[in-house]
Amino acid sequence: MTDTKQLFVDAGQSQLFQNWDSLPRKDQEELLSNLKQISSTRAPTRLLEDCQNAIKFSQTNSSSDIAVDVKPLPSTSYESLIGNSSKENEYWQAGMEAIGKGEVAVILMAGGQGTRLGSSQPKGCYDIGLPSKKSLFQIQAEKLIRLQDMIEDKKVEIPWYIMTSGPTRAATEAYFQKHDYFGLNGGQITFFNQGALPAFDLNGEHFLMKDPVSLSQSPDGNGGLYRAIKENRLNEDFDRRGIKHVYMYCVDNVLSKMADPVFIGFAIKHGFELATKAVRKRDAHESVGLIATKNNKPCVIEYSEISNELAEAKDEEGLLKLRAANIVNHYYLVDLLKRDLDQWCENMPYHIAKKKIPAYNSLTGKYTKPTEPNGIKLEQFIFDVFDTVPLSKFGCLEVDRSKEFSPLKNGSGSKNDNAETSRLAYLSLGTSWLKNAGAVIKDGVLVEVSNKLSYAGENLGQFKGQIFDKNGIILEK
Numbered sequence: 322m323t324d325t326k327q328l329f330v331d332a333g334q335s336q337l338f339q340n341w342d343s344l345p346r347k348d349q350e351e352l353l354s355n356l357k358q359i360s361s362t363r364a365p366t367r368l369l370e371d372c373q374n375a376i377k378f379s380q381t382n383s384s385s386d387i388a389v390d391v392k393p394l395p396s397t398s399y400e401s402l403i404g405n406s407s408k409e410n411e412y413w414q415a416g417m418e419a420i421g422k423g424e425v426a427v428i429l430m431a432g433g434q435g436t437r438l439g440s441s442q443p444k445g446c447y448d449i450g451l452p453s454k455k456s457l458f459q460i461q462a463e464k465l466i467r468l469q470d471m472i473e474d475k476k477v478e479i480p481w482y483i484m485t486s487g488p489t490r491a492a493t494e495a496y497f498q499k500h501d502y503f504g505l506n507g508g509q510i511t512f513f514n515q516g517a518l519p520a521f522d523l524n525g526e527h528f529l530m531k532d533p534v535s536l537s538q539s540p541d542g543n544g545g546l547y548r549a550i551k552e553n554r555l556n557e558d559f560d561r562r563g564i565k566h567v568y569m570y571c572v573d574n575v576l577s578k579m580a581d582p583v584f585i586g587f588a589i590k591h592g593f594e595l596a597t598k599a600v601r602k603r604d605a606h607e608s609v610g611l612i613a614t615k616n617n618k619p620c621v622i623e624y625s626e627i628s629n630e631l632a633e634a635k636d637e638e639g640l641l642k643l644r645a646a647n648i649v650n651h652y653y654l655v656d657l658l659k660r661d662l663d664q665w666c667e668n669m670p671y672h673i674a675k676k677k678i679p680a681y682n683s684l685t686g687k688y689t690k691p692t693e694p695n696g697i698k699l700e701q702f703i704f705d706v707f708d709t710v711p712l713s714k715f716g717c718l719e720v721d722r723s724k725e726f727s728p729l730k731n732g733s734g735s736k737n738d739n740a741e742t743s744r745l746a747y748l749s750l751g752t753s754w755l756k757n758a759g760a761v762i763k764d765g766v767l768v769e770v771s772n773k774l775s776y777a778g779e780n781l782g783q784f785k786g787q788i789f790d791k792n793g794i795i796l797e798k
């Protein structure tokens with residue numbers, strides 16, 4: 322028996338070889354090569370152990386357990402930009418200075434499969450119905466272009482690292498190539514893949530097969546970012562390019578402010594090693610993760626993990642005490658990544674998600690498309706490292722939801738976080754910039770302002786006094 326086969330048999334996975342003798346030689350080789358590749362990153366016994374630990378973890382951390390000692394972040398770690406424009410200007414300057422020196426890079430997480438949205442293409446290619454038909458990727462690229470235009474030294478290019486996964490890589494890269502990188506220099510964009518993990522049966526005892534020659538696998542979750550940075554040696558690339566600060570965001574937020582100078586400046590001015598953006602929780606019972614502290618350490622706590630009393634508690638200003646809704650938009654100091662990445666990769670827990678996983682049954686030789694969850698996917702959560710960062714080095718910036726957050730999660734016909742809400746949020750923001758610049762906009766009219774023209778409302782003075790009385794207008798550079 323080959324070493325690889327033995328490794329899996331010893332791990333109790335002989336079901337994978339049920340049809341071995343009837344497989345053509347070429348398929349036997351393919352199965353072995355696929356298994357070898359999986360076991361080269363983590364031994365099968367370790368993977369099964371990870372799954373058992375994740376099952377136990379989910380049982381001890383069930384939603385009926387109310388976490389104790391959860392508190393809002395202290396004022397030394399928490400600041401709001403709402404109604405705080407003087408701070409905004411100060412931070413903007415500091416952030417722009419770092420960008421101007423070529424010290425800032427952007428990481429995009431675009432490895433998710435967008436199951437709820439149900440599009441066959443990667444989410445970033447999605448057309449949210451803007452008059453221009455621009456996709457999320459194009460909008461993001463144009464924000465970078467405008468930001469670069471605002472830098473005095475016009476030669477600075479902001480490196481953009483795009484994390485993809487097996488299911489999204491080829492289509493994402495081809496999409497950027499087809500559109501000539503939307504006007505950016507192809508050399509400033511680096512695609513890198515996150516890892517994948519095999520799926521398990523509901524008991525976490527056996528790997529599920531996708532077909533006779535491969536296991537069913539899926540991306541390792543947004544927390545897979547850290548291992549992906551490590552495996553792809555991005556820290557070395559950061560050093561080579563002189564990058565000191567990283568802005569990380571999710572592909573599905575049409576309002577994400579690429580390389581946001583204000584956020585970067587906030588972290589630099591306070592000496593934070595890791596910072597997060599948050600929006601104000603809409604009401605006490607909005608079901609969102611909250612950025613808070615647990616046992617005096619930074620954390621993200623799920624809504625279900627806190628008591629009603631704590632969820633509803635207010636401060637002296639009458640605002641919810643726990644109001645920092647997590648939007649998965651982070652700042653990382655590169656020195657922190659260099660110091661802690663290895664231990665994060667080693668120690669981050671896995672979480673289970675019970676899913677309907679199409680599978681091949683090697684015992685019967687049949688394929689199943691389940692209607693009920695039949696298996697477990699493992700994933701890591703990006704915020705599971707927060708508690709390793711000292712509170713004094715952890716910051717959270719509260720930003721205005723209408724200016725910064727409108728995620729595309731669900732397909733058409735859903736109530737919220739869909740293409741329609743993304744489209745409206747994007748058009749409403751651009752229209753509000755125009756109004757602030759003195760344009761006259763008829764009630765109910767929405768104008769599309771290209772981000773190549775304006776990053777955050779600046780540069781629109783030319784439209785002062787201009788009347789906009791119909792929908793569908795696109796203001797391009």
Ligand code: UTP
Nearest residue numbers: 430431432433434435436437540542543571572
């Ligand atoms: P979500 O957790 O909302 O997942 O991702 P998703 O894939 O977009 O959608 P569903 O849950 O399948 O419907 C939030 C962000 O994290 C990225 C996504 O691409 C998105 O930018 N992500 C998620 C990854 O990069 N890798 C993953 O394994 C999971």
